[in-house]
Amino acid sequence: MDDVHEQETIYGTVTQIVFQNIENGYVVLRLTADDGEEITVTGTVPNLGLGEELICCGHWVTHPSYGEQFTADSVERRLPETARGVAEYLGSGLIRGIGPKLAARIAEKFGAEAFDMLQNEPERLTEIRGITAKKARDIGAQFVEMSEMRLLMDFLTENRLPVSLTPTLYKRLGVAAIDALSENPYLLCDEVYAVDFRLADQLAESLGLSRLAPERCDAAILYTMTFNLDNGHTFIPVEKLTQAVANLLTDDEVVYEIPRVEEGVARLEGAGLLVREFICNRDAVYLRALREAETYLAETLRLLSEREYDYDFDVDELLSALEMDADIDYAPLQRAAIAAAAKHGVTVLTGGPGTGKTTTVRGMLRVFEALGLNVVLAAPTGRAAKRLSELCGIEAKTIHRLLEAGYVAGGGRLAFQRCATNLLECDVVVLDEVSMVDVVLMQALLEAMPYDARLVLVGDPDQLPPVGPGNFLRDLINSRRVPVIALTEIFRQAQQSDIVMNAHAINEGRAPKPSGKDGDFFIMKKDSPADVMATIVSLCRDRLPRYYGLSPSQIQVLSPARRQGAGTIPLNRMLQEALNPPAEGKPEKRFGDTIFRQGDRVMQVRNNYDIVWETVDGKESGMGMFNGDVGEIVQLFPGQECLVVRFDDKLATYTFDMLGELELAYAMTVHKAQGSEFEAVVVAVSSGISRRLLTRSILYTAITRAKKLLVLVGNPDTINHMIESNARNKRYSALRARLIGEDE
Numbered sequence: 130m131d132d133v134h135e136q137e138t139i140y141g142t143v144t145q146i147v148f149q150n151i152e153n154g155y156v157v158l159r160l161t162a163d164d165g166e167e168i169t170v171t172g173t174v175p176n177l178g179l180g181e182e183l184i185c186c187g188h189w190v191t192h193p194s195y196g197e198q199f200t201a202d203s204v205e206r207r208l209p210e211t212a213r214g215v216a217e218y219l220g221s222g223l224i225r226g227i228g229p230k231l232a233a234r235i236a237e238k239f240g241a242e243a244f245d246m247l248q249n250e251p252e253r254l255t256e257i258r259g260i261t262a263k264k265a266r267d268i269g270a271q272f273v274e275m276s277e278m279r280l281l282m283d284f285l286t287e288n289r290l291p292v293s294l295t296p297t298l299y300k301r302l303g304v305a306a307i308d309a310l311s312e313n314p315y316l317l318c319d320e321v322y323a324v325d326f327r328l329a330d331q332l333a334e335s336l337g338l339s340r341l342a343p344e345r346c347d348a349a350i351l352y353t354m355t356f357n358l359d360n361g362h363t364f365i366p367v368e369k370l371t372q373a374v375a376n377l378l379t380d381d382e383v384v385y386e387i388p389r390v391e392e393g394v395a396r397l398e399g400a401g402l403l404v405r406e407f408i409c410n411r412d413a414v415y416l417r418a419l420r421e422a423e424t425y426l427a428e429t430l431r432l433l434s435e436r437e438y439d440y441d442f443d444v445d446e447l448l449s450a451l452e453m454d455a456d457i458d459y460a461p462l463q464r465a466a467i468a469a470a471a472k473h474g475v476t477v478l479t480g481g482p483g484t485g486k487t488t489t490v491r492g493m494l495r496v497f498e499a500l501g502l503n504v505v506l507a508a509p510t511g512r513a514a515k516r517l518s519e520l521c522g523i524e525a526k527t528i529h530r531l532l533e534a535g536y537v538a539g540g541g542r543l544a545f546q547r548c549a550t551n552l553l554e555c556d557v558v559v560l561d562e563v564s565m566v567d568v569v570l571m572q573a574l575l576e577a578m579p580y581d582a583r584l585v586l587v588g589d590p591d592q593l594p595p596v597g598p599g600n601f602l603r604d605l606i607n608s609r610r611v612p613v614i615a616l617t618e619i620f621r622q623a624q625q626s627d628i629v630m631n632a633h634a635i636n637e638g639r640a641p642k643p644s645g646k647d648g649d650f651f652i653m654k655k656d657s658p659a660d661v662m663a664t665i666v667s668l669c670r671d672r673l674p675r676y677y678g679l680s681p682s683q684i685q686v687l688s689p690a691r692r693q694g695a696g697t698i699p700l701n702r703m704l705q706e707a708l709n710p711p712a713e714g715k716p717e718k719r720f721g722d723t724i725f726r727q728g729d730r731v732m733q734v735r736n737n738y739d740i741v742w743e744t745v746d747g748k749e750s751g752m753g754m755f756n757g758d759v760g761e762i763v764q765l766f767p768g769q770e771c772l773v774v775r776f777d778d779k780l781a782t783y784t785f786d787m788l789g790e791l792e793l794a795y796a797m798t799v800h801k802a803q804g805s806e807f808e809a810v811v812v813a814v815s816s817g818i819s820r821r822l823l824t825r826s827i828l829y830t831a832i833t834r835a836k837k838l839l840v841l842v843g844n845p846d847t848i849n850h851m852i853e854s855n856a857r858n859k860r861y862s863a864l865r866a867r868l869i870g871e872d873e
Contacts, residue, residue, distance in 0.1 A: 135188060136186060136187065136188055136202075137186075137187070137188065137189070137199075138184065138185065138186050139160070139162065139168060139170075139184075139185050139187075139199060140162060140163065140182070140183070140184055140185075141160035141161050141162040141163070141168060141182070141183060141185075142160065142161050142180060142181070142182050142183075142209070142214065143158050143159070143160060143177060143178070143179055143180060143181045143182075143183060144159050144160070144161045144167070144179065145158065145159035145179075146158050146159075146177060146179065146221075147159065147169075148719070149177060155171075155172070155173055156170075156171070156172065156173070156174050156177055157169065157170075157171050158170050158171075158174070158177065160183060160185070160199075168199055169196075169197075169198045169199065170183075170185055170187075170198070170199045170200075170201055171198055171199070171200050171201065172185065172187065172200060172201030172202070172204055173201075173204075173286050174201070174204050174206070174286075175279070175282035175283070175286060175295070176223070176275065176278065176279050176282055178217075178218045178221045178223045179217040179218055179220075179221040180209040180213075180214035180215065180216075180217035180218035180221070181206055181207065181208060181209060181218060182206070182207040182208075182209060182210075182214075183201075183204055183205070183206055183207075184204070184205040184207075185199065185201040185203075185204050185205075186201065186202055186203045186204075187199055187200045187201040187202040187203070188200055188202070203287075206283070208244050210241045211241065212236045212237060212240045212241070213236070215232075215235070215236040215239075215240065215241065215243045215244070216229075216232045216233045216235075216236035216237075217232075218232075219231075219232035219235060219236065219243070220232030220233065223275060224268060224271045224272060224275065225267075225271060226264060226267060226268055226271075227268060231257075231260075234257055235254070235257065238256065238257055239253075244272075247268065247269055247272040247273075248269075248272060248273060248276060251265050251266060251268060251269020251270075251272070252265050252266070252269075253265075254268060254269070274299075277299065277303075277304050278295055278296075278299050280307065281295050281298060281299055281306050281307060282295050284307050284310070288331070288332050288335060289328070289331065290317070290324070290328055290332065291324070291328075294317070294322055294324070296786075297321060297322060298310075298322070301321070310332070311336055313344065314329050314330075314332040314333040314336060314338070315329050315330075315333065315344060315345070315347075315348030315352075316329075317329040317332070318348050318351065318352040318355070320355050326348065326349060326352040326377060329348065330345070333345065340378075340380070340382050340383045341383060341389075343392075343393065343396065345378065346374070346378065346385075346389060346390060346392075346393035347393050347396060347397055349374045349377050349378050349390075349393075350370070350374050350390065350393050350394060350397060350403075351397065351402065351416075352377075353365070353370060353373050353374050353377065354370070354403070354414070354416050355416070358416075358419075358597065358598045359596070359597075360858070360860070361594060361595070361596075361597070361598055361599065361600065361858065361860040361862075362598060362860055362861040362862070363415065363419045363420075363422075363423055363568060363598045363599050363860075363861060363862045363863065363864070364408075364411075364413040364414060364415045364419065364420070364861050364862070364863065365413070365414050365861060366411045366412060366413060366414075366861065367391075367394065367405065367412045367413070367414050368412070370390075370394070370414050371387045371390040371391055371394070372387065374390045374393070375387050375389075375390050378390075394414060401417060402416070402417060403415065403416065403417065404416075404417050404420045406420075408863045408866055408867075409861075409863050409866050411861070413861070413863065418569070419568070419569070419598055421572075422568045422569050422571075422572040422599075423568055423599070423862070423863060423864050423867060424867060425572050425575070425576070426568060426571060426572055426575065426601070426864060426867075427864060427867030427868050429575045430475060430575075430605065430610065430611065430868060431610060431868065432474075433474035433475035433583070433584060433611070434473070434474060434475055434610050434611045434612075435474070436473070436474030436475075436583070437472055437473060437474070438471065438472055438473070438474075438583075440471075440500075444468050444471045444472060444496070445464070445468060447496060447499055448464060448467055448468065448492070448496060451492070451495045451496065451499065455495065457488070457492070459488070459489070459492055460485065460616075460618055460620075462614055462615075462616050462617070462618065463485055463488065463489045463492065463616065465614055466478050466489050466493070466614035466616070467489060467492045467493050467496055469612045469614060470493045470496070470497075470583070470585050471493075471496050471497070471500065473583070473611075473612050474583050474584065475583065475584045475585075475586070475611045475612070476583075476584075476585050476586070476611070476612050476613075476614070477563075477586045477587075477588075477602075477605060477606060477611055477612065477613040477614070478490070478585065478586070478587045478588075478614055478616070479587075479588060479589060479590055479606070479613065479614070479615045479616070480589065480615060480616030480617065481589060481591065481616075481619075481632060481633055481636060481833075482623065482628070482629045482632050482633070482833050483619045483620060483622075483623025483624070483626065483629035483633075484616035484617060484618060484619060484620070484623075485616055485618070485620055486587060486616060487520045487521075489616065490520075490521060490559065490561075490585075490587060491520075491521055493559070493585060494521060494523065494559070497556075497557050502556035502557050503554070503555050503556045503557070504523070504555065504556065504557040504558075504559060505526070505531060505553065505555045505557070505558055505559070506518070506521060506523055506524070506525035506526070506559050506561070507525060507526055507527065507528050507531045507558065507559070507560050507561070507574070508525055508526075508527060508528070508560070508561045508562050508804060509527065509528055509562050509565040509566055509570070509804055510527060510562070510565070510755065510756070510757040510758075510803075510804040510805070511527055511755050511757060511758045511776075512757060512758070512759065512804060512805035512806075513527075513561060513562045513565075513804030513805065514526055514527050514530075515777065516804075516805070516806055517561045525561070527755055528560070528566070528570055528573075528574055529545075529736060529738075529753070529755060530753065530755075531547070531553070531574075532545040532546070532547040532548075532553075532573055532574065532577055533545060533546035533547050534546075534736070534738055534753070535738045535753075543736075545573050545577065547577040548573070548576055548577050549576045549577070551577075552577055552578065552579045553577050553578060553579065553582070554579075555578075555579065555582055556579075556581075556582055556583070557582060557583050557584075557585065558574070558578055558582060558583075558584050558585070559585045559587065560574070560584070560585070560586050560587065561587045561588070562587070562588055562803070562804045563586045563587060563588035563601065563602045564588040564589055564590055564592045564593065564594065564595070564602045564603075564803075565588075565592075565593075565595050565596075565803055565804055566595055566601055566602070567595040567596070567597030567598050567599050567601065568597075568598055568599035568601055568862075568864065569597060569598065569599075570597070571599075571601050586602070586605070588602050589833075590602050590603050590606055591636050591826060591829060592803060592826065592829065592830045592833070593799070593800060593803055593826050593827065593830050594857070594860065596800060598862075599860070599862050599864060600860045600862050600864075601864065604862055604864040604865040604868070605864070605865075605868065607865050608864075608865045608868035608869050609869075610868045610869060619633065626649055627641075627642070627643075627644045627648045627649050627650035628649050628650050628832060628833075628835050628838075628839045630642075631650050631832065631839075632829060632832045632833050635825060635828055635829050635832065635852055636825070636829050638825070638852060638853070638855065639852070640848075640849065640852060641832075641841075649835075649837060649838050649839060650839050651839070651840045651841070652840075652841045652842075652845075652848070653668075653840060653841070653842045653843075654843075654844070654845055655815075655842055655843060655844065656816065656844050657815070657816070658694040658695040658699075658815040658816065658817050661694075661695040661813050661814075661815040661842050661843055661844075662695045662699060662700055662703055662813070662815075663703075664842050665686055665695070665700065665703075665704075665796075665811055665813055665842055666703050666704060666707045668684075668811055668840060668842070669681055669684050669686065669704060669707070669708065669795070669811065670707045670708060673809060673811075673838070673840075677809070677838060679808060679809055679838075681708050682730065682761075683807070683808040683809055684807070684808070684809045684810075684811060685797070685802065685805075685807035685809070685810050685811070685834070686700055686704065686795060686796035686797075686810075686811045686812075686813065687796070687797060687798070687799050687802050687810055687811070687812050687813070687831045687834065688700060688796055688797075688798060688799070688812070688813040689798065689799055689813075689814070689818055689822040689823060689827050689831075690798070690818045690819065690822050691798060693817055693818045693819060693822075694813075694815040694816060694817030694818040695813040695814075695815035695817075695818075695842075695843075696813075696818070697796040697797055697798055700795065700796035700813060701792075701793035701794075701795050701796050702793075704793075704795035704796060705724070705726065705729060705793055705795060708795060709726055709728045709729055711726065715727050715728065716765040716766070716767050717765065718765060718767065718772065718785060718788070720785065720788040720789070721789075723788075723792065723793060725762060725765070725772065725788060725791065725793075726762065726765070727762050727763070727764065727765040727772075728761065728762060729761065729762045729793060729795075730759065730760075730761055730793065730794045730795050731759070731760060731761070731762055731774060731791045731792065731793060731794050732757065732758065732759045732760075732791065732792055732793075732794035732797060732801065733754045733755060733756060733757065733758040733759075733760075733776075733790060733791060734756060734790060734791065734792050735756050735790060736753075736754075736755050736756050737753065737754055737755075737790055738752060738753040739752060739753075740752065740753060740754045740781050740783070740787075740790075741781070741782065742754065742776070742779040742780060742781040743779070743780055744778050744779055744780070745775070745778050745779070745780060746778075754776065754781055754790075757801055757804070757805070758776050759776070759794050759797075759805075760774040760775050760776035760777070760779075760781075761774065761775050762774055763775045763780070770784055770785040771783060771784045771785065772785075774791070796813070799812075799827050799830050799831045799834075802830075802831070802834050803830055803834075805834060806834055806835075806836050807834055807835060807836065808835075808836055808837050808838065809835065809836075809837060809838035809839075809840075810831065810832075810834050810835035810838070810839050810840070811840045811842060812828075812831045812832070812839070812840070812841050812842065812843070813842055813843060814828070814841055814842065814843030814844065814847050814848050814851065815843050815844060815847065816844050816847055818847075820850075820854070821858070823847060823850055823851045823854060824851060824854045824855070824856075824857075825851055825852055825853075825854055825855045826855075826857070827851065828848070828851040828852065
């Protein structure tokens with residue numbers, strides 16, 4: 130096909146919508162021209178309705194399967210003007226409460242004036258029998274919102290911006306969204322929208338903003354600072370920040386000089402958005418909220434570390450009595466940890482698999498109960514909280530649920546009901562999987578703790594660091610400011626598990642030893658990503674269920690990567706086809722590049738506090754699903770445009786426009802699996818994956834997710850590289866320095 134296409138313009142009416150992607154506005158439609166010719170058109174036309182009149186500018190292509198089609202590069206839209214067109218448009222499902230029959234009556238009554246009436250005089254709908262004043266207002270409000278959102282979608286499309294931003298922009302900015310974007314395109318770089326700076330910059334250029342405008346420089350600085358939160362940094366050295374921003378702003382038209390960026394840093398510091406200070410032998414630049422989090426944690430943890438509790442009895446004697454009562458003999462380090470938790474304001478308990486962390490925590494809970502203390506248990510993720518509940522016999526909550534998280538109305542930003550002015554009601558907080566917790570979330574938890582409450586932190590510092598900013602657990606341990614008990618003894622029962630022993634071997638830099646026939650740790654040597662994925666499909670579909678009696682739902686596939694090599698995206702497609710293939714009577718819904726099918730295993734990929742759920746028995750209900758929650762699509766209703774996911778004992782309903790909240794979960798990244806345990810784990814370790822993802826901590830974390838069976842499938846050289854790669858990515862953080870007083 131030639132690279133240069135001859136541009137043409139075609140006109141017509143939308144008579145069929147073959148495919149429509151709600152997420153990005155891409156459609157395949159049938160357009161009927163004035164002469165009756167039916168044309169297949171593809172392009173981006175968000176929120177399209179039947180009966181719309183389109184003027185499409187583009188070119189003709191020949192599809193190998195579907196023949197000749199018109200690809201629209203730009204589209205001008207007009208609402209239908211005939212009564213028939215009005216009926217088709219209103220009856221195409223765009224407005225709740227208007228079906229084909231009511232749409233026909235509205236069109237018959239108001240004709241081409243129907244849209245103007247809905248926009249300006251919706252109360253006139255009551256002239257149609259059966260429509261109440263309330264229903265008329267509701268329909269009118271929907272039409273106005275749809276019209277405004279369509280204008281916003283058109284604006285985003287024309288400026289090559291993601292139309293998926295429309296709901297968030299409209300929710301935050303309402304009818305002023307287009308004016309706000311035109312005045313300051315860089316507001317798109319706000320973390321709520323998370324638009325790449327270059328896209329916002331492209332919009333600014335099209336609107337005529339100068340390449341040297343201070344607003345452009347300031348937006349680039351804030352974007353760079355925010356972007357680096359995902360790399361785990363709490364601050365950026367000023368020389369690295371200014372160079373990165375200068376590189377970002379330099380283009381064919383202008384070379385951006387570092388002094389100009391330094392002026393921007395000073396401007397933002399003066400506005401209170403940035404803080405600059407010398408710490409850790411660095412000229413550091415912080416986002417204000419990150420510095421506040423770091424300094425608050427240092428001050429609060431220092432106060433907790435200085436607090437000690439005295440009792441009228443010997444805690445060691447109490448522990449001995451509890452040992453006899455429970456028929457348990459704690460190891461010396463376990464006893465030391467339990468006693469420390471009773472006596473100190475903050476205690477850290479660490480240790481690898483099989484070292485007895487759970488037994489130690491249960492011992493702490495017995496002592497706290499004997500002391501009459503009210504304890505709450507928490508973990509960063511839903512699966513980690515569920516596991517903690519099962520192991521300890523006490524309800525555990527995610528940190529977000531414990532703090533009663535929600536969004537500020539109209540702001541799209543997270544807020545916690547439990548805070549400094551509405552404290553938790555407890556004497557002790559026990560927090561598991563602390564290695565996953567970033568400094569911002571840790572600040573929120575400490576702010577909500579009563580002044581005299583004590584804190585027990587449990588985690589494995591050799592697992593992956595948090596996705597968010599900071600390196601809280603490692604910084605706290607390395608500060609030596611608080612009591613840290615590291616369990617090192619692998620108990621005899623755990624020594625029978627090759628999973629446990631090999632996890633420790635890998636953590637020490639030694640190669641794992643595969644099990645014998647009746648063991649629990651196996652390595653299958655495969656070289657290419659294709660061979661790795663084919664083997665994994667065979668294991669999940671046939672071999673593991675046949676030999677071990679496992680159902681596919683008990684087997685979790687993990688990969689270091691998403692797209693590269695044997696990543697989760699191609700693995701999920703293959704596993705879905707093998708484990709839940711299409712069938713007559715099994716409904717499915719395509720959303721972007723993903724097909725969601727009844728029976729699929731799916732995962733919630735971001736925290737959403739507005740999703741309503743109820744328990745399977747209907748006795749309880751609530752709101753909120755959280756990043757990492759895994760469930761199964763138990764019902765899918767194409768007509769009602771929704772599906773139902775079962776998360777353990779909860780049922781949550783998702784409308785089709787919410788499907789960006791979900792992704793297939795037959796395979797998940799190691800990062801997403803952290804904090805969870807599965808009966809059997811299959812790890813894909815293929816070539817073609819970025820070296821930064823092939824690390825010892827990722828392999829160690831993946832292996833420690835398995836309870837009863839672990840299978841490594843991959844290239845032996847890649848596995849060995851991961852074991853040898855123990856260098857951790859540099860994170861700029863000053864929490865350790867603040868804890869030991871280097872900032873003073």
